[in-house]
Amino acid sequence: MSFMEQVKKRWVENNTLVCVGLDPDVEKIPAKYRELENPLFAFNKDIIDATAQYVCCYKPQIAYYNGVGLERDLELTINYIHESYPGIPVILDAKRGDIGSTAQMYVKEAFTRYKADSVTVNPYMGGDTLEPFLEQKDKATIILCRTSNPGAVDLQDLEIDGKPLYMHVASKATNSWNRNKNILLVVGATYPEELKKIREVIGDIPFLTPGIGAQGGDVEKAVKAGTTPDGTGMIINSSRGIIYAEDPSIAAKSLRDEINLYR
């Protein structure tokens, strides 16, 4: 099943828009994991077992593995999700973007090596750099549009013909790059106005929405601004707010319920 089909199934059958970001900092996870051979995988495994019933997907952030040479932990984590919880797709958050020959290697990284179902990419270098990802019909390509950080205004808000740059990205994604219907857009929860403006022009293209929790995004505003008329169309990510919670299971369930209140 493609990424899109899997997510849509989870939205409906499990009634959840929650994505858990698997971004374990080896210096912040509990000491009992740090002594193990695969500390990040061991930590992730417990998070996954505690949260699986409440999520529509998982999103490991590759920097937390690459930064400390624990690629093996990332491989084990994604394998574990596929084997233990088939039907929950995985987004590799890597924000890649490079010329064609290099992009092919990143495609290999995300989909052959790590067996992710989807990958995040940066659009600054243009459509030809996204093409190797978009060609993977059953995989999804998640393009940065309006990100959740304060500095997003620096380039993304610059106005071109009366419209900010992020709206041009949204238009190109909708009208030029989405022939395989396998695109999603990253739009942060910290900017509900922007979520609304973008939703108005992109139809039912799903959002990946970070920025809830540690980054200060408001769940009610984000959900009301970003969902499609059927109350889906969003993958709402929480990382630190769930993985470092006293009880990750309760944290994931609470976020699911809070989101569902406003759908």
Place this chain on the structure above:
Amino acid sequence: MSFMEQVKKRWVENNTLVCVGLDPDVEKIPAKYRELENPLFAFNKDIIDATAQYVCCYKPQIAYYNGVGLERDLELTINYIHESYPGIPVILDAKRGDIGSTAQMYVKEAFTRYKADSVTVNPYMGGDTLEPFLEQKDKATIILCRTSNPGAVDLQDLEIDGKPLYMHVASKATNSWNRNKNILLVVGATYPEELKKIREVIGDIPFLTPGIGAQGGDVEKAVKAGTTPDGTGMIINSSRGIIYAEDPSIAAKSLRDEINLYR
């Protein structure tokens, strides 16, 4: 010595602006290397030994190692350069860009894990995402400005207040982000007009210029458009044109000489 100091020394003392891109595709390198435990490192070592006297720096592209799980080969390659050819700095071509906490992990990846002297980054997410890199005073941060690929026009050429987006990136880099004087800009050799326009506003900020060779960039036009008045200010990269040449040493020497003809 900082990245900038090392490069300037090589420009003058070794009279070269050449950078060799260490982008070995495990399926394209000669068969004799493929059987070894560290095939990419073994291949790179021969390239480095053949070209060191002609280069001002090396630039491994991380995708070629990440795509096939050969991170160890990248570590060995950078260590080898530092130990055998001290004074030749290393650019890790990774085009990273992410929110602060994640960017910190990418800083760790580039500078602690791989011991690179410099890293390429993508500016789409804004200044706060570059900050963790810029804070590393002795390291250099190389920001994508006008890239060498055809799709660069898609976003980078969009006009804001009469100036294309890439000129806004160049201005921000020059006026806001460069307080530690450790920024360079990526501007492709395939667009000499753009090289010239950007050079006019950024003073002596150096360029990292890909696009020579396989991508079709013209050496004469690029050098005349991009160098500073003293005939330096550019790091001109060639990857496939040198690493897959029949004699990489001759290929590197020829490129150095061709560039020097027009400085």
